[in-house]
Amino acid sequence: MRGKTNATTGLGIEEQMNAFRAKCHQRSLKVTPQRMAVYKALLESTEHPGAEAVFRQLRETFPSISLDTVNRTLLTLNDIGAAFVVEGSGDAKRFDANLKIHQHFKCVKCKRIIDFHHEAFDSIDIPENLMARFAVLRKTVYLEGYCDLCKTKQK
Amino acid sequence: MRGKTNATTGLGIEEQMNAFRAKCHQRSLKVTPQRMAVYKALLESTEHPGAEAVFRQLRETFPSISLDTVNRTLLTLNDIGAAFVVEGSGDAKRFDANLKIHQHFKCVKCKRIIDFHHEAFDSIDIPENLMARFAVLRKTVYLEGYCDLCKTKQK
DNA sequence: CTCTGTGCAAACACTTTGCAGCTAA
DNA sequence: TTAGCTGCAAAGTGTTTGCACAGAG
Numbered sequence: 001m002r003g004k005t006n007a008t009t010g011l012g013i014e015e016q017m018n019a020f021r022a023k024c025h026q027r028s029l030k031v032t033p034q035r036m037a038v039y040k041a042l043l044e045s046t047e048h049p050g051a052e053a054v055f056r057q058l059r060e061t062f063p064s065i066s067l068d069t070v071n072r073t074l075l076t077l078n079d080i081g082a083a084f085v086v087e088g089s090g091d092a093k094r095f096d097a098n099l100k101i102h103q104h105f106k107c108v109k110c111k112r113i114i115d116f117h118h119e120a121f122d123s124i125d126i127p128e129n130l131m132a133r134f135a136v137l138r139k140t141v142y143l144e145g146y147c148d149l150c151k152t153k154q155k
Numbered sequence: 156m157r158g159k160t161n162a163t164t165g166l167g168i169e170e171q172m173n174a175f176r177a178k179c180h181q182r183s184l185k186v187t188p189q190r191m192a193v194y195k196a197l198l199e200s201t202e203h204p205g206a207e208a209v210f211r212q213l214r215e216t217f218p219s220i221s222l223d224t225v226n227r228t229l230l231t232l233n234d235i236g237a238a239f240v241v242e243g244s245g246d247a248k249r250f251d252a253n254l255k256i257h258q259h260f261k262c263v264k265c266k267r268i269i270d271f272h273h274e275a276f277d278s279i280d281i282p283e284n285l286m287a288r289f290a291v292l293r294k295t296v297y298l299e300g301y302c303d304l305c306k307t308k309q310k
Numbered sequence: 311c312t313c314t315g316t317g318c319a320a321a322c323a324c325t326t327t328g329c330a331g332c333t334a335a
Numbered sequence: 336t337t338a339g340c341t342g343c344a345a346a347g348t349g350t351t352t353g354c355a356c357a358g359a360g
Contacts, residue, residue, distance in 0.1 A: 030334050030339060042252040048259075048268040050247040052324080066342045071325070073340095074250050083252040086259065086268060087295055088243025090325095092205040092349055095229050097197040097238040104203075104241065105289060113203040113241060118282045124296065127273045134260060137300040140242055141279065145292040185314060185359050207349080221317045226350070228315095245350090247324060 016043055020082055027080055037062050038073040039082065048086050087142055103140060107147035114147065171198055175237055182235055192217050193228040194237065203241050242297055258295060262302035269302065 011019075020039050024031050041054050049057070055070045077083035091111065098115065101122050105114045121141040130136065145151075166174075175194050179186050196209050204212070206226045213220050232238035243261060253270065256277050260269045276296040285291065300306075 028335090028339085032334070032340060034341070039252070042250055046270065048249045048251050050249045050324090052247070054250075064342085068326090068343080069341055074248070077250065077252070081254075083250050083254075086243070086249040086251050087293075087297060088241065089246055090248035091244055092207070093229070093245035094203045094205045094241040095197055095209075095232065095238050096203050096241050097194070097232070099236075099238075105285065105291075107289075108292065115201065116285060118285070120282075121279070124276070124279065126298065127275075130260065130271060130273070130298070133303050134262075134298070135301040135306040136260075136298050137263065138239075138242075138298065140297050141294065142242060142297045143281065143285070143289070143291050143294050146290040148288050151290040183314090183360090187315060187359070189316070205349085219317085223318080223351085224316055 013040070013043060023080060023082060029076070029080070034062070034065055034069050035073050035076075037065065038070055039077060042074070042077070042083055050089075087144065103142070105143040105145070105147070107150055108144055109146055109150040112147055112149075168195070168198060178235060178237060184231070184235070189217070189220055189224050190228050190231075192220065193225055194232060197229070197232070197238055242299065258297070260298040260300070260302070262305055263299055264301055264305040267302055267304075 017036065017040060021031055021036075024035070029035070037058055038054060041058050042049070045054075045057075047053070051067065051071045051074055054074065055065070055067045058065050058070065074083070078085050088106075094113065100117075102115045102117045103121050105116055106112070107114070118141075124139065124141070126136055126139060172191065172195060175191075176186055179190070184190070192213055193209060196213050197204070200209075200212075202208070206222065206229055209229065210220070210222045210225045213225065229238070233240050246266065249268065255272075257270045257272045258276050260271055261267070262269070273296075279294065279296070281291055281294060
């Protein structure tokens, strides 16, 4: 357990920052103080923060940063695969009156949500330590990708 | 296969409407034409529509209905358990820089998202017919409920 | 008759876009 | 030097709230 080790990857923050720097160079994205600060803040957080939260936190040590930059940077991180948008968050509310157990596949391109049903997914077991800790109301298997209509012409 | 049978429940639309009417009475919610129309529209849709979409569709046969009513009604449906908000959608975008495989539990009350990791969930198999039809980029098990802090004082 | 539900308008929260000046490479 | 980045301001999208009237019970 040498230095600051991140439970999520086993890598220290420094190593992750370096990897990120490399990734930026690769894609010819500039290594700006703002970009580094946003990434670092996200790495250090375990709360799955939104733009606003990252902004507020960052502002303390980097008063000149703007919310727009944070927003844009987070989207960039998502684009290059250095982070991702937590499933389902972000778009408008959508509703479902189908109360039977089923699962959802969401197309990242056209945003369609397609129901499917796979018996094996109905019966997945929630581990005991979670059952003890939380009151679980719903469990779903959630898939994302390109749907049949979008997958040919991807991106 | 008598009459209009809904693939999701095996019940006809009429029966579901009746069940809904009963549920309204139970909770002393008024059975208004708008409320019935919204519920029916949602029942008949397989697209997991948002408020806007339900509104547009409804407007054709019910020109005086307002978007606010649709919005409020959909939330009511969610409250009484006649429908639900598709997982996670609706709030602001949230980000995660943890690239290791893991799963999320979201507290419906305080909105915290808590990472957990359960080996069995990493290896769930996507059925072949889905693999053939879609290009799956991400698969997750997503849990919702009350977290340890909220579950005591629920509601 | 009463009290909830509806429609309208305004307020909000979050995100996106256009642009001029700044800065990493 | 120059392409990409940042900060600001404005516009856009989706949701929520307050209020007066209408209509279900």
